[in-house]
Amino acid sequence: MIRVTKVTGVFDGYAPTPATYDEMFDGPFVRPAYTSIYTQMQHLREGEIASRSDFLARSYVDEGVTFDIGGVERPFPIDLVPRLISAKDWGQVEAGVAQRVRTLEAFLDDVYGAGAVFRDGVMPRSVVTSSPHFHRVVAGITPPNGVRVHVSGIDLIRDVTGQFRVLEDNARIPSGVSYVLTNRRVISSALPEVLSSHRIRPVERYPQKLLAALRAAAPAGITDPTVVVLTPGVYNSAYFEHALLARLMGCWLVEGRDLVCQSGRVMMRTTQGLRPVHVIYRRVDDDFLDPVYFRKDSLLGCAGLVNAVRAGNVTLANAIGNGVSDDKLVYTYLPDLVRYYLAEEPILPNVDTWRMEDPAHREEVLDRVDELVLKPVDGSGGKGIVIGPQADRGELDALRARILDDPRGWIAQPVVQLSTVPTLTDGNNAGPRHVDLRPFAVNDGGDVWVLPGGLTRVALGEGELIVNSSRGGGSKDTWVMSGSGFARGQEPPAEPIRVAPRVTRAESVVVQAQDQEQQQQQFGGMPC
Amino acid sequence: MLSRIAESLYWIGRYLERAEDTSRLLEVHQQLLIEDPIVDPEAQVDGLLAVMGLDVAPEVPRTFETVMRLLAHDPSSPVSIAASVDGAREAARRSRETVSTEMWESINTFYLAVREGNLAQLRPTQAFRMVRERVAIISGTADGTMSHDEGYHFLVLGRTIERADMTARMISSAAFSASSPYAWQTTLRACGAHHAYTRYYQGRDSDRSAAEFLLLDRLFPRSLVHALTEAEHALANLDVGERRAGFSGEASRAIGRARAELEYAPLDEILADLPAAMHRIEEACGAAGAAISRRYFEGAAAMQWHGGAW
Numbered sequence: 001m002i003r004v005t006k007v008t009g010v011f012d013g014y015a016p017t018p019a020t021y022d023e024m025f026d027g028p029f030v031r032p033a034y035t036s037i038y039t040q041m042q043h044l045r046e047g048e049i050a051s052r053s054d055f056l057a058r059s060y061v062d063e064g065v066t067f068d069i070g071g072v073e074r075p076f077p078i079d080l081v082p083r084l085i086s087a088k089d090w091g092q093v094e095a096g097v098a099q100r101v102r103t104l105e106a107f108l109d110d111v112y113g114a115g116a117v118f119r120d121g122v123m124p125r126s127v128v129t130s131s132p133h134f135h136r137v138v139a140g141i142t143p144p145n146g147v148r149v150h151v152s153g154i155d156l157i158r159d160v161t162g163q164f165r166v167l168e169d170n171a172r173i174p175s176g177v178s179y180v181l182t183n184r185r186v187i188s189s190a191l192p193e194v195l196s197s198h199r200i201r202p203v204e205r206y207p208q209k210l211l212a213a214l215r216a217a218a219p220a221g222i223t224d225p226t227v228v229v230l231t232p233g234v235y236n237s238a239y240f241e242h243a244l245l246a247r248l249m250g251c252w253l254v255e256g257r258d259l260v261c262q263s264g265r266v267m268m269r270t271t272q273g274l275r276p277v278h279v280i281y282r283r284v285d286d287d288f289l290d291p292v293y294f295r296k297d298s299l300l301g302c303a304g305l306v307n308a309v310r311a312g313n314v315t316l317a318n319a320i321g322n323g324v325s326d327d328k329l330v331y332t333y334l335p336d337l338v339r340y341y342l343a344e345e346p347i348l349p350n351v352d353t354w355r356m357e358d359p360a361h362r363e364e365v366l367d368r369v370d371e372l373v374l375k376p377v378d379g380s381g382g383k384g385i386v387i388g389p390q391a392d393r394g395e396l397d398a399l400r401a402r403i404l405d406d407p408r409g410w411i412a413q414p415v416v417q418l419s420t421v422p423t424l425t426d427g428n429n430a431g432p433r434h435v436d437l438r439p440f441a442v443n444d445g446g447d448v449w450v451l452p453g454g455l456t457r458v459a460l461g462e463g464e465l466i467v468n469s470s471r472g473g474g475s476k477d478t479w480v481m482s483g484s485g486f487a488r489g490q491e492p493p494a495e496p497i498r499v500a501p502r503v504t505r506a507e508s509v510v511v512q513a514q515d516q517e518q519q520q521q522q523f524g525g526m527p528c
Numbered sequence: 529m530l531s532r533i534a535e536s537l538y539w540i541g542r543y544l545e546r547a548e549d550t551s552r553l554l555e556v557h558q559q560l561l562i563e564d565p566i567v568d569p570e571a572q573v574d575g576l577l578a579v580m581g582l583d584v585a586p587e588v589p590r591t592f593e594t595v596m597r598l599l600a601h602d603p604s605s606p607v608s609i610a611a612s613v614d615g616a617r618e619a620a621r622r623s624r625e626t627v628s629t630e631m632w633e634s635i636n637t638f639y640l641a642v643r644e645g646n647l648a649q650l651r652p653t654q655a656f657r658m659v660r661e662r663v664a665i666i667s668g669t670a671d672g673t674m675s676h677d678e679g680y681h682f683l684v685l686g687r688t689i690e691r692a693d694m695t696a697r698m699i700s701s702a703a704f705s706a707s708s709p710y711a712w713q714t715t716l717r718a719c720g721a722h723h724a725y726t727r728y729y730q731g732r733d734s735d736r737s738a739a740e741f742l743l744l745d746r747l748f749p750r751s752l753v754h755a756l757t758e759a760e761h762a763l764a765n766l767d768v769g770e771r772r773a774g775f776s777g778e779a780s781r782a783i784g785r786a787r788a789e790l791e792y793a794p795l796d797e798i799l800a801d802l803p804a805a806m807h808r809i810e811e812a813c814g815a816a817g818a819a820i821s822r823r824y825f826e827g828a829a830a831m832q833w834h835g836g837a838w
Binding site: 061062063064239243244246247251252253254255257258268269270271 | 530533534621622625626636637640678766824
């Protein structure tokens with residue numbers, strides 16, 4: 001008698017959330033791009049999903065791929081099911097992100113330079129001057145190759161129709177790219193057969209691209225610049241990333257105390273005395289960079305850094321003062337800025353946004369604050385966000401008071417249903433979870449390069465909308481398909497592969513002395 | 529290289545060697561307690577704690593459990609193996625872009641095993657073996673996957689200075705328990721030297737020859753003279769530029785002097801007051817450590833801004 005064992009697959013009983021774009025399922029149907037992932041993962045043997053998922057977690061613990069929350073090192077959560085982006089969708093993202101970065105560059109150059117955007121009435125000057133991240137001290141400083149946003153992360157979401165929209169810009173010190181690199185590596189060990197059946201654009205060129213952009217930004221006259229990565233230290237939540245990037249670029253990872261400024265030059269303390277530094281990829285916030293101009297109590301930066309930058313002897317990447325463009329009030333003007341600076345239509349739309357500063361907007365929002373998402377304009381990492389439908393009456397009243405108190409400090413957006421991707425909810429089953437996407441762009445002065453993929457962050461709780469790692473979010477490996485996305489059949493190589501000549505390997509004579517072994521066995525006296 | 533990174537590498541070397549040597553010392557101590565009928569357990573524990581530089585309140589019971597807690601698995605005890613592993617891992621985390629990936633991973637997995645309580649859960653003998661093997665894996669990985677550049681020399685320097693210091697401590701522990709007929713044999717075992725020693729002296733063993741082997745053998749890697757010579761080499765490698773006369777650097781001087789004193793003094797003279805001789809070695813290691821940190825590591829302390837704005 002043949003016993004039939006019931007096969008239970010990881011996607012059984014998967015139900016997409018209503019009124020949300022699910023990237024894998026279109027109602028009951030699997031979207032074409034995901035067919036291979038669906039078939040292969042659905043048919044993994046029982047227990048296989050759980051064991052591969054454990055493997056992912058274990059690898060991150062052993063390798064120390066961690067993210068610190070409140071000073072505690074935790075392995076960065078990664079989900080086994082990859083997220084796919086078709087070549088066509090990616091084309092739009094890539095062009096849109098590059099356009100966005102070029103706009104931010106032009107805007108920052110204008111803000112800290114001529115100020116034409118204010119004279120031409122596109123944006124009131126007060127929007128910029130009232131931003132806490134506007135630093136008058138760097139006005140008039142032009143970076144060596146004109147680049148201020150060497151690295152950026154533009155956060156995107158997909159709305160109900162699947163259209164990518166920009167949620168926010170990060171032109172200060174966007175983090176997360178290290179997880180893009182490590183995710184791809186562990187997923188290729190965990191799902192080798194699935195990965196190899198797809199044609200996916202590689203991500204490992206990122207460190208070289210970044211290094212090239214940093215070298216290109218060196219002060220004039222320096223042919224072989226010394227590039228360093230400046231970290232706040234091992235207790236920073238992104239320390240793992242700082243160390244990984246420094247290692248992959250072959251740069252020194254310095255802390256503020258390793259640097260010293262003398263007569264407008266920056267040096268680092270080495271075992272052989274002071275050595276000059278030319279480009280600093282800094283991962284320390286503006287406020288802590290230089291106690292001369294910013295926070296006096298900062299131990300993370302180096303006194304004199306701003307003067308060295310102004311003297312043109314050192315380049316900071318990213319430049320000081322970029323925070324202006326991350327301001328969520330400036331964000332609301334971004335589509336206008338794209339048209340103003342580039343004379344192009346925005347490729348990626350914004351999410352609809354109300355400015356609380358505007359009395360008409362404010363009145364409308366205060367009436368229906370329980371339906372909207374309210375965000376502080378200078379927040380990052382999901383801090384301070386209030387989601388109306390999830391807040392209770394007390395929270396909403398407090399929120400209204402805070403908005404009236406500081407209207408410049410808030411914007412409102414409709415509750416955007418972020419798209420969902422199947423994510424393992426327990427050992428063996430997947431459920432829909434909300435995701436966003438942070439593509440990373442590197443600007444070397446000539447060209448804006450967008451890393452194919454970027455970091456997909458996923459809110460691990462059911463129905464949760466906040467995906468930030470600091471709020472318990474996880475991540476997914478993000479696959480950007482190349483062409484159709486599926487591996488082709490065997491094609492003959494263009495040139496025949498040459499075979500190396502065979503060389504006999506040396507062997508020890510000891511192991512070959514079989515006669516001797518026999519004699520030893522036979523004539524060594526009586527067995528006991 | 530960066531002073532701060534050099535310091536981290538130096539301490540990785542020291543802490544790992546300390547963890548290994550402590551486990552060796554503990555293993556021998558355990559054997560002595562079990563096998564030696566005439567040894568006074570309490571005095572033995574006192575001697576061991578003193579050798580490791582621990583001051584323990586009189587009301588703490590002098591038992592093997594206390595020793596295991598203080599020297600092996602209590603991370604809050606500064607000389608425990610757990611604390612050494614913590615220290616090594618912390619130093620590796622600070623120099624993570626410099627130590628090779630594989631080396632970082634082997635240090636990290638060792639740290640995770642200790643943090644999960646493996647030292648306390650395993651049988652003591654297994655725990656000691658695990659520590660020895662893990663340290664061997666890490667050293668082997670470092671030798672095989674790190675460039676033998678300045679950073680590597682700092683790692684080796686830390687390792688050899690710690691080894692000299694710990695061997696001196698083990699020898700003085702043997703000298704203190706010289707009443708036991710097994711004292712020198714067990715010390716040889718603690719240093720992993722018993723096999724090499726037997727092969728070389730072939731049964732002509734005596735306390736004197738055992739002491740000679742541990743102090744003066746030029747070929748055995750854990751002998752004092754060998755460890756000090758290696759430390760001298762590492763220091764010479766770190767020194768840039770050619771030299772015609774003498775040695776620059778207080779560290780080379782302290783180490784070289786200690787080694788010369790051992791090698792050129794008549795053995796009987798050293799043996800006459802062995803604890804004092806070992807104390808001098810420990811002091812030389814301490815002085816060398818301080819000199820290294822003055823010359824290569826200093827100045828990396830955090831600075832504070834006291835001026836006003838311009």
